[in-house]
Amino acid sequence: AQSVTQLDSQVPVFEEAPVELRCNYSSSVSVYLFWYVQYPNQGLQLLLKYLSGSTLVKGINGFEAEFNKSQTSFHLRKPSVHISDTAEYFCAVKRGVTGGGNKLTFGTGTQLKVEL
Amino acid sequence: DAGVTQSPTHLIKTRGQQVTLRCSPKSGHDTVSWYQQALGQGPQFIFQYYEEEERQRGNFPDRFSGHQFPNYSSELNVNALLLGDSALYLCASSTAGAGGYTFGSGTRLTVV
Numbered sequence: 045a046q047s048v049t050q051l052d053s054q055v056p057v058f059e060e061a062p063v064e065l066r067c068n069y070s071s072s073v074s075v076y077l078f079w080y081v082q083y084p085n086q087g088l089q090l091l092l093k094y095l096s097g098s099t100l101v102k103g104i105n106g107f108e109a110e111f112n113k114s115q116t117s118f119h120l121r122k123p124s125v126h127i128s129d130t131a132e133y134f135c136a137v138k139r140g141v142t143g144g145g146n147k148l149t150f151g152t153g154t155q156l157k158v159e160l
Numbered sequence: 161d162a163g164v165t166q167s168p169t170h171l172i173k174t175r176g177q178q179v180t181l182r183c184s185p186k187s188g189h190d191t192v193s194w195y196q197q198a199l200g201q202g203p204q205f206i207f208q209y210y211e212e213e214e215r216q217r218g219n220f221p222d223r224f225s226g227h228q229f230p231n232y233s234s235e236l237n238v239n240a241l242l243l244g245d246s247a248l249y250l251c252a253s254s255t256a257g258a259g260g261y262t263f264g265s266g267t268r269l270t271v272v
Contacts (some may be wrong), residue, residue, distance in 0.1 A: 048202075078260050087250055089201070096183040134202055138258075138260075147193065147216055148252075148261060150202035 046071040046137045050151035055127055058159055065120040065154045067135035072095075077118040078148065079109055082132045086151075094118065105129070119124035130158045164264035172270045173241050179269060181236040185253030186262045191215075192234040193261065194226060195250040203250055209234055211255065241247045242259050253272075 051066040069075060076095050080088040092103025099111040109120045118135060132155050136148045165184040166268035173179050185192050191210045193198075203217035209228035223239045238245055248268050252261035 078261075080263070082240075085268075087166075087265040090260050092264070093260045145207060147205040147207070147218065148195075148203075152202045153200075 046075060046139065046149045048135050048137050048149055049055065049152035050135055050154050052153045052154050054157065056156040056157045056159060059127055060124050062123050062154065063125050063129075065133050065135075065156065067118045067151060069116050069118065069135075069137045070139060071116075071139075074139050075107075076138045076151070077111060078138070079103065079106065079118075079120050080134045080136060080150075081105075082134065082153075084131075088134065091117070092121070106130050125156070125158050127160070129156060131156060164251055164253050164262050166249075166264035166267050168267060169265065170268045170270075172272060175241055175243060175271055176194070177241050178202045178237065178239045179241060181238075181249050181251075181267045181269070183234045183236070183251030183253075185232050185234070185251075189212060189253035189255055189262065191254045191256060192228055192232065193252045193254070194234070195252065195264070197248040197250055198211050206236070206244070241271045243271050245269065 047070045049068045057063045079091040092101045094101045094111045102108045104114045107122050134152045134153050135151045139146045167182045169197040184211045193208040194206040208215050209219040212228045228234045248266045250266045251264045252262045
């Protein structure tokens with residue numbers, strides 16, 4: 045089974061400052077990794093995903109994440125945040141095999157609050 | 161191109177009642193998964209449907225059941241509602257492949 049740990053429940057940051065949201069995973073098999081964002085009263089929007097290849101993944105809205113297999117981490121970063129980035133961010137893992145039938149396992153989320 | 165559509169958006173039910181939630185997947189997607197997201201928590205996997213069959217199930221009681229139709233749309237049914245079933249129910253669609261899922265905006269269920 046897979047599991048995800050998001051180490052920070054809340055991250056306050058000033059506008060235009062850099063931010064890192066941490067995610068660690070546990071799995072006995074290879075995995076695919078995802079970051080989703082959730083704005084208040086909305087569903088989940090995919091920010092980026094790691095399936096294979098380059099360990100540095102670039103996503104939407106200026107976010108990027110780096111897959112580190114030795115540290116079993118997939119931290120999300122943005123060099124300069126905006127007020128509009130205030131939202132809940134979820135890291136998720138899925139068994140790394142093609143084909144259907146593989147569920148997403150989510151972390152408990154990190155609330156990013158961008159302040160002026 | 162329509163994404164994942166869920167209905168209704170909000171619902172209030174009484175304990176002991178039954179509820180049906182509906183989901184239309186994104187065009188081109190054939191797999192539908194349902195997740196329950198309690199307040200302040202991450203989404204929890206309920207089950208997944210592919211080719212009109214339940215393919216995988218999470219740790220949810222039999223009160224939670226589902227169905228997938230030939231057009232790939234899906235329903236989630238919950239019987240004998242409990243106060244603890246109050247949550248945001250998310251539908252996600254995908255294809256049988258390595259990619260991620262596309263989520264709908266969810267149905268907010270409140271049990272009173």
